[in-house]
Amino acid sequence: MAATAVLLTTAAGVLVGPAAPAQAAAVTFTNPLAEQRADPHIHRHTDGYYYFTATVPEYDRIVLRRATTLQGLATAPERVIWRRHSSGEMGAHIWAPEIHFIDGRWYVYFAAGRTDDIWAIRPYVLESSAANPLDGPWVERGQLQPARNSFSLDATTFMHQGQRYLAWAEYAGSNSNIYLARAVNPWTYAGTPTFIATPTYPWETRGYRVNEGPAVLIRNGRVFMTYSASATDASYAVGLLTAAAGSDLLNPASWSKRATPVLASDSRTGQYGPGHNSFTVAEDGSDVIVYHSRNYERYLGNGYDPLSDPNRRTRVQRVYWNADGTPNFGVPVPDGLTPVRLRAHDLPDRYLRHWEFRVRLEPNVTNLADSQFRIVAGLSNSSAISLESTNYPGYFLRHRNHQVWVERNDGSNLFRQDATFTRRAGLADAAKVSLESVNFPGQYVRHRDGLLYLEAVPDAAGRASATFALD
The missing domain is CATH 2.80.10.50 (Trefoil (Acidic Fibroblast Growth Factor, subunit A))
Structure with missing residues (x-):
C-alpha cells in the first residue's frame, strides 16, 4: 500500500514530509530536555510514565516531574517533593538525586551537606509508598548505612542476578573513588565496600582527581558502569568500567577500565563537560543515555567556579552498540533534534x-x-x-x-x-x-x-x- 503523502511536524517544529509510514522513523528527541538541571536521572516505570529528577542550581530541594514520553518531560509540570533542612544535616548542597522503584516503594538517593559544614557531604535516602511519587509523602531514611565517615556522594543502586547492589563515590586522600557493596535493603549495605575505580588517566585528573557518578547498564553478558571524571567544567567527561556478567562484582579484578573517555567535550557540536549520566529506555525499546552539559566553554583559571554556574542542561541521546557488544555513545550531539543513522x-x-x-x-x-x-x-x-x-x-x-x-x-x-x-x-x-x-x-x-x-x-x-x- 502506498504511503500517504502528508507533512509531519517533528518535536522541533520542523516539517519533514512527504513522509514514510510512522514506523520508519527512529525515536528522536529535542535537546536540551531541561535547562538548569544537572546530574539528571530518569526512571521508566511500569505505570507508563517516565520520572525525572535532577540537581537544581540553588542546591536546596528535590524536584520531580513525569510524562508518558521522554520528550514530554521537557514541558511536564515540576513538583518539589522535599526541601533541605533549615539546620543540621541534610541542610546544604542537595545534589544528584536519583529515583528508583524497589519492592513496591519509591526511593530517592541524594547527597547533602550540613548547615554547620556544607562540605560534610554524605549520601541520604528518602522513601515513599505512594502510587504517584509526585504526591508523596516521603519518609527520611537518613544516611546510607553503615554511615560513611568521609565526603561521599552519588549513590545509585542496581539489581544483578538476584542481588541488589549499592554504588557510590567517596574521597580518600586526594582522590574521589568508586565503591560497590551488596545491599541489605535500599538504604543499608553489608560488609566492607569494594573499591573498584580510582582516577589514574590524565583525562580523569583535570582540575581534580575524580571518579564519581556511577551508572549501570547491563547488556550482552556484561555489566557496564559509566562514571564521570575531572572537574565539573569543560574537563568533565564520562568513562567506562566493564565486568563480565558472571564475575564476582565485589572483586576489583573483575572490573576493567577503558583508557579513554566514552563521552567528552566537543567544540564542533558545541557541548562541553558532558557527565553525571543515567540510563533509561526509549519508547521504542532503544537504550538512552541521560546526561548534562553546557553549551559554552569556561575556564577555572579565569576565576570561574563551575559549581556556581547554573547552566548545566539535561540532554538525552540514543546509545548504539558495537559489533563486539560494547556501548557506543558517540559525541554529545548538537542542540536541537537528535540525529538518526x-x-x-x-x-x-x-x-x-x-x-x-x-x-x-x-x-x-x-x-x-x-x-x-x-x-x-x-x-x-x-x-x-x-x-x-x-x-x-x-x-x-x-x-x-x-x-x-x-x-x-x-x-x-x-x-x-x-x-x-x-x-x-x-x-x-x-x-x-x-x-x-x-x-x-x-x-x-x-x-x-x-x-x-x-x-x-x-x-x-x-x-x-x-x-x-x-x-
Missing part, C-alpha cells in the same frame, strides 16, 4: 557514513558520529528534508556530479537544491525510507559498490539499494 535495506549490517567527506556504506562504524545525520527542513524547500552531519554541523548530505558527499553549505542555490530531498516511503519496503532528489526528480540516493550515488533505480535491485531504515 541510515541503515541499508539490502545490507542491514551497513550504514551510511562519511569518510574524507565522501559518503559510503560500511559495517561496524565505531566512529559513530560519522554515521549520524540530523533530519531538518529542506534547505531549498521546507516541505522536503535535508540531512545535516552530526560531527560537522553546517555540513549536509548533497549530490555532486551524481556522487554523494557531505559538504559545507556554501549558501548557493545550487548547494541548497543538491542537499534537499523528498522523503519517500521506501521503494523496496514502505516501512522504510528512500531519498528522492528535488532537482533531479526520479533519481534517488542509492549505494553501489560501497559508495553512494544519485541515480535512477528502475529494477528491484536498484530499489533495494535506495531503501534505508532509520535507526
Whole structure:
C-alpha cells in the first residue's frame, strides 16, 4: 500500500514530509530536555510514565516531574517533593538525586551537606509508598548505612542476578573513588565496600582527581558502569568500567577500565563537560543515555567556579552498540533534534557514513558520529528534508556530479537544491525510507559498490539499494 503523502511536524517544529509510514522513523528527541538541571536521572516505570529528577542550581530541594514520553518531560509540570533542612544535616548542597522503584516503594538517593559544614557531604535516602511519587509523602531514611565517615556522594543502586547492589563515590586522600557493596535493603549495605575505580588517566585528573557518578547498564553478558571524571567544567567527561556478567562484582579484578573517555567535550557540536549520566529506555525499546552539559566553554583559571554556574542542561541521546557488544555513545550531539543513522535495506549490517567527506556504506562504524545525520527542513524547500552531519554541523548530505558527499553549505542555490530531498516511503519496503532528489526528480540516493550515488533505480535491485531504515 502506498504511503500517504502528508507533512509531519517533528518535536522541533520542523516539517519533514512527504513522509514514510510512522514506523520508519527512529525515536528522536529535542535537546536540551531541561535547562538548569544537572546530574539528571530518569526512571521508566511500569505505570507508563517516565520520572525525572535532577540537581537544581540553588542546591536546596528535590524536584520531580513525569510524562508518558521522554520528550514530554521537557514541558511536564515540576513538583518539589522535599526541601533541605533549615539546620543540621541534610541542610546544604542537595545534589544528584536519583529515583528508583524497589519492592513496591519509591526511593530517592541524594547527597547533602550540613548547615554547620556544607562540605560534610554524605549520601541520604528518602522513601515513599505512594502510587504517584509526585504526591508523596516521603519518609527520611537518613544516611546510607553503615554511615560513611568521609565526603561521599552519588549513590545509585542496581539489581544483578538476584542481588541488589549499592554504588557510590567517596574521597580518600586526594582522590574521589568508586565503591560497590551488596545491599541489605535500599538504604543499608553489608560488609566492607569494594573499591573498584580510582582516577589514574590524565583525562580523569583535570582540575581534580575524580571518579564519581556511577551508572549501570547491563547488556550482552556484561555489566557496564559509566562514571564521570575531572572537574565539573569543560574537563568533565564520562568513562567506562566493564565486568563480565558472571564475575564476582565485589572483586576489583573483575572490573576493567577503558583508557579513554566514552563521552567528552566537543567544540564542533558545541557541548562541553558532558557527565553525571543515567540510563533509561526509549519508547521504542532503544537504550538512552541521560546526561548534562553546557553549551559554552569556561575556564577555572579565569576565576570561574563551575559549581556556581547554573547552566548545566539535561540532554538525552540514543546509545548504539558495537559489533563486539560494547556501548557506543558517540559525541554529545548538537542542540536541537537528535540525529538518526541510515541503515541499508539490502545490507542491514551497513550504514551510511562519511569518510574524507565522501559518503559510503560500511559495517561496524565505531566512529559513530560519522554515521549520524540530523533530519531538518529542506534547505531549498521546507516541505522536503535535508540531512545535516552530526560531527560537522553546517555540513549536509548533497549530490555532486551524481556522487554523494557531505559538504559545507556554501549558501548557493545550487548547494541548497543538491542537499534537499523528498522523503519517500521506501521503494523496496514502505516501512522504510528512500531519498528522492528535488532537482533531479526520479533519481534517488542509492549505494553501489560501497559508495553512494544519485541515480535512477528502475529494477528491484536498484530499489533495494535506495531503501534505508532509520535507526
